[in-house]
Amino acid sequence: VDTQGKATFKHLPTNQLVEALQLGIQYSVGGLEARPAHDVLFQDFITVELINFPKSGRTQTPKATPPHRFNDFTIRSYAPVAFRHFREKFNIRPVDYLSSICKPFRELKNPGASGSLFYLTADDEFIIKTVQKKEATFLRRLLPGYYMNVTQNQRTLLPKFFGLYCYQGDNKNIRIIVMNNLIPSRIQMHEKYDLKGSTYKRRANSEERLKQFPTWKDLDFMERHPKGLTLDSETYAALAKTVERDCRVLESFQIMDYSFLIGIHYANHHSDSPIDSRGTNGFFNDPSSPQPPRMMYATPMANIHAEFEEHNRPDDAQLAKTGGIPAQTADGQRVYLYVGIIDILQSYQLRKKLEHTFKSVLTDGSQISVTHPRYYSERYQKFLFSSVFKKAPSRQSGGNLFVP
Ligand code: ATP
Numbered sequence: 001v002d003t004q005g006k007a008t009f010k011h012l013p014t015n016q017l018v019e020a021l022q023l024g025i026q027y028s029v030g031g032l033e034a035r036p037a038h039d040v041l042f043q044d045f046i047t048v049e050l051i052n053f054p055k056s057g058r059t060q061t062p063k064a065t066p067p068h069r070f071n072d073f074t075i076r077s078y079a080p081v082a083f084r085h086f087r088e089k090f091n092i093r094p095v096d097y098l099s100s101i102c103k104p105f106r107e108l109k110n111p112g113a114s115g116s117l118f119y120l121t122a123d124d125e126f127i128i129k130t131v132q133k134k135e136a137t138f139l140r141r142l143l144p145g146y147y148m149n150v151t152q153n154q155r156t157l158l159p160k161f162f163g164l165y166c167y168q169g170d171n172k173n174i175r176i177i178v179m180n181n182l183i184p185s186r187i188q189m190h191e192k193y194d195l196k197g198s199t200y201k202r203r204a205n206s207e208e209r210l211k212q213f214p215t216w217k218d219l220d221f222m223e224r225h226p227k228g229l230t231l232d233s234e235t236y237a238a239l240a241k242t243v244e245r246d247c248r249v250l251e252s253f254q255i256m257d258y259s260f261l262i263g264i265h266y267a268n269h270h271s272d273s274p275i276d277s278r279g280t281n282g283f284f285n286d287p288s289s290p291q292p293p294r295m296m297y298a299t300p301m302a303n304i305h306a307e308f309e310e311h312n313r314p315d316d317a318q319l320a321k322t323g324g325i326p327a328q329t330a331d332g333q334r335v336y337l338y339v340g341i342i343d344i345l346q347s348y349q350l351r352k353k354l355e356h357t358f359k360s361v362l363t364d365g366s367q368i369s370v371t372h373p374r375y376y377s378e379r380y381q382k383f384l385f386s387s388v389f390k391k392a393p394s395r396q397s398g399g400n401l402f403v404p
Pocket residue numbers: 110111112113114115116118127159179180181182183192193194215259261342343
């Protein structure tokens with residue numbers, strides 16, 4: 001926030017950043033439509049499209065740009081053809097992407113320490129996050145491998161990236177990524193956790209705890225759910241398999257420091273309707289007109305390739321559509337979980353080595369969250385599938401998750 005009380009990012013008013021991005025994305029995606037689709041070539045991963053937006057606009061077609069009230073700026077659209085292909089893979093049509101991107105964004109309060117800005121599109125589909133230069137560089141390097149993975153396997157809890165852009169103007173570069181939103185605003189998340197499988201400093205700080213909807217961490221989870229959350233044995237297996245496969249991909253890219261995000265909706269909490277009009281992000285979404293997600297594999301259940309078992313199918317059709325993972329707390333409450341792996345753009349090789357050597361002399365080396373990728377992934381999965389998620393006894397042996 002600047003001296004006049006305006007929200008700024010790197011001293012740029014955030015509304016200017018958002019409007020500039022919206023113009024740039026519109027231009028980039030619109031321009032792509034004129035180009036015939038072809039198979040993705042290696043070239044497409046490294047292409048950068050530069051779009052200049054002079055203040056007074058540009059009239060010559062087909063490169064016309066509108067006049068605007070800011071100084072001249074440029075939007076760089078990275079690998080536009082490759083990202084178009086990613087969007088197609090997930091059934092996101094250009095008109096849908098544009099209509100999501102062009103409506104006003106809602107700013108999210110970021111509990112992260114990185115200072116990134118987060119925005120949510122009005123239709124709840126996409127998160128827009130500012131990233132550091134090294135994260136943007138890393139994503140560009142990752143693209144061919146990421147593409148290979150998405151092509152082989154669309155059911156994944158890894159973030160789905162739909163675009164990478166850079167705003168350049170007034171001597172600033174601000175990079176942003178567009179990705180899928182994991183936490184539907186229409187559903188009240190009674191609790192939200194960002195888990196790493198580490199205990200070192202893994203407690204929500206005092207500022208976070210004061211929020212109406214805090215994002216809690218590992219130690220908070222262990223306190224609140226010492227016996228974890230119980231999943232149906234099929235669901236447990238499907239989730240574990242998906243996370244294992246995803247972690248193998250992350251390890252292969254030497255990625256670490258990622259989190260497992262869990263939003264918990266209690267089926268019988270405080271409200272008559274499972275769909276609350278005010279979501280966790282504090283927004284009002286008209287519950288009478290829920291938009292079904294347009295994206296393919298948009299729900300956790302679809303991503304872990306699981307079906308609702310007959311005995312734990314949600315009673316409420318609206319809730320079923322949101323595809324949360326059914327689970328149960330130790331004291332027998334029915335919950336639905338909204339989950340995914342987030343914050344994957346930290347590469348061990350890029351900068352972690354030094355930090356590890358430094359931190360391990362200060363504390364017990366196994367407890368800090370900055371360690372080797374292989375070790376990180378193992379500890380992460382071990383924590384998730386022994387402390388966080390518990391397998392209900394299988395049905396044959398009489399265990400039925402949702403029948404008291
Ligand atoms: P840091 O590097 O300090 O951990 P960051 O700025 O990189 O933070 P993230 O870790 O990516 O931020 O995310 C911070 C929080 O934002 C998460 O804990 C989660 O609450 C929310 N969040 C991030 N990505 C998503 C997503 N795809 N869908 C919904 N919520 C998200």
